[in-house]
Amino acid sequence: MEYTPPPKPQLSSRANAFSIAALMSSGSSKDKESPESTIKPLEQFVEKSSCAQPLSDLSSLDPHGDFSSSPSSLCTEPLIPTTPIIPSEEMAKISCSLETKELWDKFHELGTEMIITKSGRRMFPTIRVSFSGVDPEAKYIVLMDIVPVDNKRYRYAYHRSSWLVAGKADPPLPARLYVHPDSPFTGEQLLKQMVSFEKVKLTNNELDQHGHIILNSMHKYQPRVHIIKKKDHTASLLNLKSEEFRTFIFPETVFTAVTAYQNQLITKLKIDSNPFAKGFRDSSRLTDIER
Amino acid sequence: MEYTPPPKPQLSSRANAFSIAALMSSGSSKDKESPESTIKPLEQFVEKSSCAQPLSDLSSLDPHGDFSSSPSSLCTEPLIPTTPIIPSEEMAKISCSLETKELWDKFHELGTEMIITKSGRRMFPTIRVSFSGVDPEAKYIVLMDIVPVDNKRYRYAYHRSSWLVAGKADPPLPARLYVHPDSPFTGEQLLKQMVSFEKVKLTNNELDQHGHIILNSMHKYQPRVHIIKKKDHTASLLNLKSEEFRTFIFPETVFTAVTAYQNQLITKLKIDSNPFAKGFRDSSRLTDIER
DNA sequence: GTATTCTCACCTAGGTGGGAAGTT
């Protein structure tokens, strides 16, 4: 039951918060303290997305609903953004697959929850993706963000073990991008190794200074993976328009942010599949007498 | 006594072995398995060094000899390489200081030893440097290597607690470069943050496949730090000639590679200053009775 | 009542030198 990542070599990752400005100006900024004021809204990316699903279509709460009918973890279909933008022929070739799909599917069947804390909590399962169709000689920036699925707030009805709409969403929080810390990648690297977002952390602290992704508790979210082809001579935010984007969404990775697990089956699956929670597995807990 | 690095923000580092070819072709190769055959001899870099001390002058074994008379950890003097090469005006401005000088000095007084193992052992103390005089807008590759100080093999005379020459050096080993895994750096990053080589590992395994630095046991070595200004359009080994180099040597970081500590005072200083060895400090060891 | 925060035992992952055992 414990989840062990497949043998494909992985790139390590380091926690890393980026503003678009820093990203574009240095090409590979590793500064951890990008000032909050320079972080630009997600929409700058969304408008250029080539594979972005209209998020209003993703609002099903039923864990056996729209998402579970998604046949594949490979996102290759160009979807219709509000302002349709056709990717270049070259970018259209790129595909991206979710390496951890099996485990995500198990969680998705139950209704995935992710803990958010003040200091930041990792996601489990981890988002790990592989790319194909990239140019081995080119350089790419790979990043992740997490966007609201709908405009609702939820609560969990323990007596019937299901999620209910509890009202309108809380005010939106500062949108943050998690640029994969090994960016920029060469296309050659992307073809050889999977990209793991294991170090990304989620927080409910609106004033977070660590660059973690800020979410509202009891709201439903969709992680997204973006890839940008980097041009060597682009060195400022102004050149952002000339970058080329693709956005990939894996519907089985949708989750509800919580400060404590609601569904006990989710707790059990986390304990059984996350190596760090091994101490809570039945066989290793001390009984009252042993203690 | 325990050494805590100063508060200046650090860049994390990841283990990383580079061939020059990979370094130059991708700009920032993160491939961990550079084929041995592509690793080029150190001399490609040495010939371009602007601050390389003639290593034959560094052969003193007496821990109170030449090195301790070195007045400063700031290496700014251009020294005379075999083929003198004048650094560009711009590169000549760069200076580099050893952030961990105080601790290195303590070890150097006793005669620093570094453990080498088959699987690779970290250095302690760690080499941590700060740069000044770099161009904030430029990109730099920062790397480290470790070169023999002389052509001798040594042994330790326990009864007199001193090192003796034991003969001629063993055959030289494949020279390896440790490119700092956060390379390339922007000049801006280098001015803000120190560069730490904490992840570099030393091995005595000539067939090492992990990219660790290979050393002969009972030989004396000098670590060196190199900085290369990276030009965006250079993308192959052929362009290496057009890169600009500076090399910095901190004589207080010279050490003898060993498979087990020889000088008990070195062991004691390691135990007292390396947090990972805390278990061996007097106060925390169990007596026979307690055990 | 519901949601959040905090501390804790219990893990993973991996860096230490000691010391026994092995090699040359």
Add this chain to the structure above:
DNA sequence: AACTTCCCACCTAGGTGAGAATAC
């Protein structure tokens, strides 16, 4: 006799959910 290898107890560093305490 000198040197190397291997396993080990003991650390650092930090990721888990439980459950009590607190906040709203």
